[in-house]
Amino acid sequence: MATNTYKEPVKQNSKIETKRKQVSFFRFLEGYLSLGGVFEQGLPIRYIPHILFLTFLGIIYIGNIHYAEKNVRKMTRLKKEVDDLRADYTTTQSEYMQASKQSDVATKVSKFGLVESSTPPYKIIVKKEK
Template sequence: MENKFKIRPSKAENASNTTTERAAPSGGSSVFSGIEKRLKLEYYFEEGFPVQYLPKITFVLVLAILYISNTHYAEKTVRDINAIQAEVEDMRADYTTLKADLMFASKQSEVARKVKDFGLKESLTPPYKIVVEKGEY
């Protein structure tokens, strides 16, 4: 004896078995009943739904869901990497620009020009080295 899920008997069989079972009301046409009619699922499962295949079907569905979620995660990671790379390029350009500005502003002629407003002048005598003899200090 196989383990199978039985489909309800048809309306003709229901009419003959009205004393034992009541037919489920088929009120209105729902989306699922329309799909069932178009796919003709009763034709494929005349003898009942093969329950022994449920674990395998469930396993394949879980694998499919994991595959899809992994693909979405990978695409999201690629988008994040691209956004971060663009941000790094912008920061590298800012760094290069600021470094060049700092190098220009720290030149002796630029410093002398900027401190002229404060009344400071550039010394014309070069600096000299002070030598302290050992034991003098």
Template sequence: MSKNTNKAKSQSNKAAKKQGFFSRFEQVVSFETVFRDGLPVKFLPYILFYTAICIFYIGHTHYVDKTILKINRLEQEVEDLRADFQTSQAEYKIQSKQSEVAKRVKALKLKESDEPPYKIELTEK
């Protein structure tokens, strides 16, 4: 069998042509010249400031997400409680009707009065 040399050469050429973002960035900005004398301290306050802002931003985003989830959970709970209240209210209205009360009191051997109520009036002397 013969060796496939053309394929190996083409793969090595593709790897040489393909460069990543950081290798291109390193070619444009030479870090060796920037850090030749050590870490440039004049940029340190800016770096710390932007780091603090980023940490605050990330923390605030987490807080907002947690708050939104809590609000959604509470809205669902309120909706469930409202449905329970409406069901209980409808049952109460049905059970408080005169015919329903008469049925429930019949078991206690009580009966409805056939005579209408009368008003007691006091006369002053």
């Protein structure tokens, strides 16, 4: 049976740790912004217009996202409403077609005393005079 052993701790000065320091974006950013960097004595005034412009673009971007999501929700709601109206239209149209049949019309007008004609219609022909 194998025996339990402890892992050796990684040394701070090893090559792996130095590679991680070199590769890490946040370590680079921290070194750039720390003492001796750009913002050593505070935020330079020359960057304020750029920061305000980027802030303005960010606000426009967020507003555009909210507007697009609102329109998507509205389109979804309208699509459901159109589907319901289409179903109502189909139902109403089939009921109208059923009600306009000759047999249904005859039963509805029979209460007014009208009856169906048993003789077929005939065509009246008028002769032209010369």
